[in-house]
Amino acid sequence: MSEKVIAIILAGGKSSRMGQDKAMLRVDGAHLLLRVYQVAVACADNVYVVTPWQERYEDLLPVGCQFIREARYEGDDVKQVETHGPLIGFAQALAEVNVDPEWVLLLACDLPNLEVEVLQGWIEGLENSRAEAIAVLAKHEKGWEPLCGFYRKSCLLGLNKYISEGGRSFQQWLDQNTVDILPDCSTDMFFNCNTPEDLRRRLL
Numbered sequence: 001m002s003e004k005v006i007a008i009i010l011a012g013g014k015s016s017r018m019g020q021d022k023a024m025l026r027v028d029g030a031h032l033l034l035r036v037y038q039v040a041v042a043c044a045d046n047v048y049v050v051t052p053w054q055e056r057y058e059d060l061l062p063v064g065c066q067f068i069r070e071a072r073y074e075g076d077d078v079k080q081v082e083t084h085g086p087l088i089g090f091a092q093a094l095a096e097v098n099v100d101p102e103w104v105l106l107l108a109c110d111l112p113n114l115e116v117e118v119l120q121g122w123i124e125g126l127e128n129s130r131a132e133a134i135a136v137l138a139k140h141e142k143g144w145e146p147l148c149g150f151y152r153k154s155c156l157l158g159l160n161k162y163i164s165e166g167g168r169s170f171q172q173w174l175d176q177n178t179v180d181i182l183p184d185c186s187t188d189m190f191f192n193c194n195t196p197e198d199l200r201r202r203l204l
């Protein structure tokens with residue numbers, strides 16, 4: 001089946017700065033992961049949640065939500081589950097999606113300010129991107145915004161090569177490739193809640 005855009009939501013982070021699972025935080029009455037999921041469903045034909053701990057979120061998300069279970073490794077202490085980071089989570093998810101879209105909207109689960117209309121406008125503009133662009137992302141002074149933007153599904157081949165050579169950095173991988181820049185990057189949609197202070201600020 002060929003679809004134009006699917007969405008992948010990353011929900012396998014350690015939330016070490018927050019001190020509790022960010023996906024489960026409540027913002028304006030709803031869990032963050034559910035909010036992001038609902039935005040994704042409004043924008044994409046298929047939505048996948050990639051996580052090593054699917055059980056945590058099954059009751060939170062609508063029945064029929066498509067999970068991709070990410071491989072994980074366990075440390076010496078059984079309770080200490082280590083994940084491999086967002087780049088590998090993304091690559092594992094891309095390899096497992098059961099449809100063949102041209103574009104993938106990649107979203108972190110800690111984005112409380114997503115706007116459906118802005119994302120839909122960006123989706124409409126994807127057809128104007130350069131053929132050689134592997135992604136269309138916002139760019140700020142500090143670099144790319146890799147976890148709220150669009151990737152060509154065909155980027156997987158190059159991504160796997162980068163990972164197999166030891167690469168783990170979105171910024172470095174993107175800098176090695178052609179990436180188009182999203183219009184109107186000044187939106188506060190990219191604000192992500194990493195710390196209790198971020199959350200307090202958002203809830204004010």
Ligand SMILES: Nc1nc2c(ncn2[C@@H]2O[C@H](COP(=O)(O)OP(=O)(O)OP(=O)(O)O)[C@@H](O)[C@H]2O)c(=O)[nH]1
Binds near residue numbers: 012017051090109
């Ligand atoms: N599937 C998956 N998602 C991840 C992984 N690491 C991070 N993420 C997700 O990537 C997004 C951005 O994560 P960060 O904001 O950097 O934070 P984090 O790793 O959860 O938390 P810190 O431990 O505080 O850095 C969030 O949606 C995380 O859930 C991973 O190994 N696998």
Ligand SMILES: [Mg+2]
Binds near residue numbers: 110193
């Ligand atoms: Mg974050």
